[in-house]
Amino acid sequence: MTTPAATTEQSWTDSVRASLAGLRGRLNADAPLGPRTWFRVGGPADLLLQPADADDLADALRLLPPDLPVTILGACSNVIVRDGGIDGLVIRLGGGFADITVEPDGLVVGAASLDMVVAEHAAGAGLKGLEFLAGIPGSIGGAVAMNAGAYGSDIATVLDWADIVTRDGSTARLSGPALGFGYRRSRLPAGAVVTRARLRATPADPAEIRQAIATIRQSREESQPTRARTGGSTFRNPEHGKAWELIDAAGCRGLALHDAQISEKHCNFMLNTGHASAADLEELGETVRARVQARTGILLEWEIKRIGRATPPADAASPDTGDTP
Incomplete structure (x- = not known):
């Protein structure tokens, strides 16, 4: 949504919160998202809505300004939320x-x-x-x-x-x-x-x-870093080939940047081994893409979604210039 000059980020969030005051779900401003993601990285949502049920969700979307940015998050298993957080409203579905x-x-x-x-x-x-x-x-x-x-x-x-x-x-x-x-x-x-x-x-x-499920679980446990802070498959398989094979052949198995690392166990998985930032993870992924392309001519496509601002917005107390929040 476009905010007038000389208004603050707080004023538009107050306006949206007032519009959604009758909803049965939960609405929070400046809501931390990093702890909700599997990588455990990322900045806050300007606003986070957790609707009570489908009717509550429909009511909310009808009431929102049509130009307000809206982002949908699920289990956050295959996503990098950037360090600056996410503009506008984030919707996350819960127990309802x-x-x-x-x-x-x-x-x-x-x-x-x-x-x-x-x-x-x-x-x-x-x-x-x-x-x-x-x-x-x-x-x-x-x-x-x-x-x-x-x-x-x-x-x-x-x-x-x-x-x-x-x-x-x-x-x-x-x-x-x-x-x-x-x-x-x-x-x-x-x-x-x-x-x-x-x-x-x-x-x-x-x-x-149940036996088939047990076999799948065992296969995952043996081949993937299931107990690590990861985001699942990092890159899509190209039309002819497998992403992990290209990454391995490019010498990227175990490649690290600060606490971001390509898994030794399955090199199409990235890990946060400690205190990696979202920027570290994204930079490591781009480094892998560049090395694979240099070796094979194939530019891998991200399967992990990367969303949000790279850096925090300017101080909400200062006037903006009419950009989206």
Whole structure:
């Protein structure tokens, strides 16, 4: 949203907070985001909204100024929040979006449901086909938005529909084909928030499903730094090849910058081994991209989302120049 000259950042946040005063969820200013991310880095949100449920979310989006920047965060497992924090309003879905309903041939799951929890519910209900979710860190909303996949399957394979709230507060239900899934992407409308989804599955022996999940867990434990502060796969696999192989061949396994490091165990994972900043992690990633490109001619694409301001905004008490907050 554009703020008039001679107004302060505090004044626009007060205005938005007044507009959203009737909501049932929580709204906080200057809310820390770093502790919520898997990397444990990043600055605050100007405003952080945690809506109570889908109706509360729709009401909020209808009431917000249409030019206010809005950022959606899920489990924060595959994101770097930059050190200066995030402009405008950040929306994070909580417990009101974590319901899981079992049906004879699938699950209806809230967007805040963790992928691993969904896989376990499916196993408990004797429903096969969602085991791959046990290998994906994050929540279902993010999984739909990016067509998350692992271990031979992805969201595009199992999704019947997703309920969304659009930036203007309207609601819609989109089928899998309408979402236009591709490799690690969808055509989710800009600014839309996934609130729940239906995932197809087929009846099977629960013991067989649990064994498949156990195998995936063991594979992750053996091949990935699952107990470290990381963000999952850093770069997308190029059309022909695997990102980790290119990174390894470029001599970047174990490469470090301050407390940011490329994992020795799986070199498509970055780690915060201590007190790395978001800038350290991003600079290390760009260094890896440059080395891989110099060696192979392939420029790796980031899979981790990098969002927010590189540095904190100017003192909120000083007049601004009409830029977005």
